[in-house]
Amino acid sequence: MPNETAKMTPRAEKLMDLYLSAKSSADIEFPYWYTRRYMELDNEIPVVRRALALKEAFSRLTPVIFPGELIAMQKTAYYRGSFPMPWLSESYFMAKEDELYKEALKSGASSADEYSKFGSGGGNVTQSSGKTVSIAGKFGMRQEEVPALLKLAKLWQGKSVQDVALRYEKLVPDYETKENIMRAIVCMFDSGYTLPQGREVINYYYPLQHGFDGIIKIAREMADKTAGRADGDGLTGMNRLYNYEAVIRAIEGVQNWILNYAGQARRLEKLSTDKKQKLEYRQLARRLENIAHKPPASFLEAVQLCWTIHIAALNEDAISGLSPGRLGQVLYPFYRHDIDSGALTPRQALEILECQRIKFTCIDCFASAGVVGGVLSGNTFNNLSLGGLAADGGPACNELEELLIEAGMTCKSTQPTLSLLYDDKLPEPFVLKAAECVKTGTGYPAFVNNRTAMSFLLDQYRGEGMTVREASAWAIGGCLETSPGSWLELEYKGRKWSIPGGSGQPTSVGVHFISLPKILELVLNNGFDARARLQVFKPHGCKLGTYEELWRAFRNNMSKAVEVLALCNNIEHDVWRKNNTAVFNALLKPDCLAKGHLINELGYRYNATYNIESTGTVNLVNSLSALKKLVYDDKKYSLAEMKQALAENFGYLPAQEVNSYSLAEQKKKAGADKYAEIHSNCLRAPKYGNADEYADSVLKEWETWFTGECRGYESLYGFKMYACQISVSTHGAMGAATGATPDGRLAGTTFADGSMSAYPGTDKNGPFALFESAACWDHAQSQNSQMNIKLHPSAVAGKCGAKKLAELTRAYMRKGGFHVQYNIVDSQTLRDAQLHPENYRELLVRVAGFTQYWVEISKPIQDEIIARTEYKDA
């Protein structure tokens, strides 16, 4: 390992400076060409029509190479660029006075936008100025382009996935309940047209092994074999010809795109007067010319190819959480060869990996304010997994993965965030290296439990042939979504390697984020939402005289919400797969090329990937616990008294009046001490996170029911769904739309993050008690669980610090906990950063499954992070 690596390499430092100065910028070059070609192709087979439109768009993009780049290409001409995809959803970026936007508000599709906030600093363009127009509260667009964007959007009116799906969603019995759920922000957003792909692991194998020309050759041969043949499948057998045709056209577009960049590199080579830069442009051109057709011939070419594949997939669809997976294991054959042959040094590899980090950090995803601000906090969750087990059952970590961690320390940036697939078989120095990285305050790697994940995968995908060996190829897709993978045999320069790659559909699609405290609020109010002034659920009419009645009414409302949301989202995804299916991303995944079917026809090896997401688990558990204790067991207060106190926000002003949804800024009404006692008792009621059997039994009952309940719903692909328990940033926006809760939380304030993090300040017995509480249920029954812990730097200071951190983590993993991640930061620093953001442009914090720049996250989430319990002794 290089010793001189404490600092970022000069090249990466320059590119990082460029990133830090860049604003999120959007243009319409890709959507223009896509739409223009698509509209010319009436009556073409839908999958071919889409592929031809993609080919056109990729072929026309303006290539821009920034001086000093070792790895070239980006989504658009801008350094941190993205673009809207009106074929998915055209309404949210329309002017607010436009009829389309009004319609979106009416259906509840934009309700969450109103409650979603962005950080005002960093690269966010939250306000229009000069010739830049702010769109969706985050992206800047040249004012010259805005009228054209609106024209393009109108061409998709009534044709986008959102609009077509809405027509059919309305045919679902009880659709009105779904609309009410969205308007009341019981659910954060729809799935099928917002981010229809992502939260999955990409697969780079086929281009790495065969090159793009090789894949086209395979597709042509397979098309010859399948043309005009049903081969016993009267429904989709004939589609194989069209699918192969689409694959070829999409690849041709990507090849043109790469070659246009190669042409730009050649042009710059001619123009450059600097000898070194001239040579670098020439070498870059050669690399691009090679990977446009052939498999990579070096480590750097392999890195460039993987990056190109990654952004090509991202340009195909609105995607967050397209994870590179176990990239250090995928690239290792190329690294090993170049190191052994003397063509590469570890120091050079580190420079390449730093440049790769900056490229990933530049990835933006253009979506609505509710999605990008309220859920993603501007992050796009390209999560790189480390460690885990190899195909032979031994530890999978390697020297390149250590360099990836090193690059994460020298080049601190938000992406790719790192996740260590923890297994007791991993060598201690590797785990300690990861702990050292966490200590630097990056918030990564997160630690996730390899064995728990494998158990979940074997259970969920058994019906599709998952084996123990195959389960070990998994990785995290998105911020924390357990995603299935496969081992594929790569031959490189005479050696064979088993490399892991994603082989499943998006794993976090289906029902997006149900607010559990909001469901409870509606149960207590007989289905009526006071904020939105809506009867969301039909009145249950139950007196809620016992805890069992309350618990039953809660389950009924939850089931009603999940049912109608699952049905509507199935329709959205069905429209997506019919009109807007993945072609490029799909051809990468086993076994599309072999089967001739893409994602929409179950071409992937694993398809049982749809989930039901929840937010606010711990506030729900604490609230149920408080009601059980104060109302039902001790009978200290009647339910009516409790409801009254909640309606009066325990005597505090409404968050709207304070004009803040932050935990730290709530104000008491003058002279309103009437509710002080009940509020105090609610706060003192048994809380999760203290190894307290009373509260933990409520958690266990909830988890047992919820994880089982989710299996009872069916995705559009005909598979059982599962529970997904991460908050991302929804605990901010959804908390803002929820009244006071019986656990003492005030109206409008942020929920506890994740699903296993304690509510700030309520875990009083230290981290091991928190682990005890969290591990009271079987985490393998859920796709994930999420725990964030804040440690004061002094808790892990010095040489023993990494060891303490590793032991703390191991203690949780051995109890069966799925995930833990750490913020190693002094709360005083965060408070100062709130007051003086200009001094903290590069400060990173861990939110919930991802690391983000402090200045780019919203104030409610900043306040929640400040308020998290800070352990001073690990």
Add this chain to the structure above:
Amino acid sequence: MEKTHRACRNFAPVDTTCGICVLTGERFGADESACRKMTPLPRCASCANFSGEQSVCQASKTGFMAFADMSALNCPDYSAKK
């Protein structure tokens, strides 16, 4: 014709407001005046097929919309106005 940095082919746009001259490595505002070495980036505005009045591309089979500011660097139908 616009003579700003953003209208030059040697300008690498970092974002909507600023970028880098690839010849000198210097950073400039996108709307600042370009130097004498400016190489115009082909745009719809400078294309003979662009009908500014109707905002359409006359080379398109369907008379598809177009707009003056659009980069036409890789447009196969681009034909510089004489």
